[in-house]
Amino acid sequence: MPEPAETIDGWYCLHDFRSIDWTSWKRVPEDERHQILAEFISMVEDWIDNEQKEEGSYALYSIVGQKADLMFMLLRPTMQELERIEKAFNQTRFAEYTIPAYSYISVVELGKYMFRGEGDPLEDPSVRERVFPILPKWEHICFYPMDKKREGDDNWYMMPAKERGQLMYGHGMVGRKYSGYVKQVITGSVGFDDWEWGVTLFAHDVIQFKKLVYEMRFDEASARFAQFGAFYVGNVLEKDAIADYFQV
């Protein structure tokens, strides 16, 4: 049997996508809308506090297109904490005006392909930074889930570890060209959700997503093995811009 890939796992991750029920929202009197938003903003402030204490991280983006309007990406040390946040959000008055659109459960993952260190990788500060990341608040986000194929000769899980390592090396080389333009957070979801990985990309210039994802399609690891779910793309929603976004 080919050697299973070893992973270093960090914070648990919830991607939570919501659509806004704009028709109902528009009917809410203005002063009440302010109160409802204040409660939501105070929740975002809690996420910011948590991130400042380095006990987790968050990203808040508005999504373009009809798949959703908002996306929260939350990282926490336990699945219980993620559930508590989800429940706390669902109990806000603001949640009454949102419709769940999609969610994704995973854990920040680093493949051991590139890790050459000795001992416990979680004691290596450069590894800790990768698996307990403070999420960038760059202008744009792109999220999609993916699998590695298991079909005939293109079965990722039947390939010897060395060959997989070579392909991941080639993959990393393509990715490195985008250093400073695109930041990737790969989360593993085998056993947690419907796909094998969540791919979350951050960029200052949205066109860099298209360039990177397109270039990767030609790289063997993706060309032969990658299968993709739905793509979501969005713009950063800073705390101070929330009130404006919900102005109707």
Ligand code: VOV
């Ligand atoms: C921003 C660019 C970028 C860079 C630098 C980069 C580098 C790397 C390295 C070095 C490694 C291996 C070690 C590790 O870190 O796990 C990975 C791993 C991985 N990647 Fe990647 N990736 C990028 C970007 C990047 C993209 C755009 C995608 C989506 C693929 C596409 O076609 O749309 C992706 C996917 C993945 C996945 C699913 C894994 C885990 C695969 C596994 O079998 O374990 N990735 N990735």
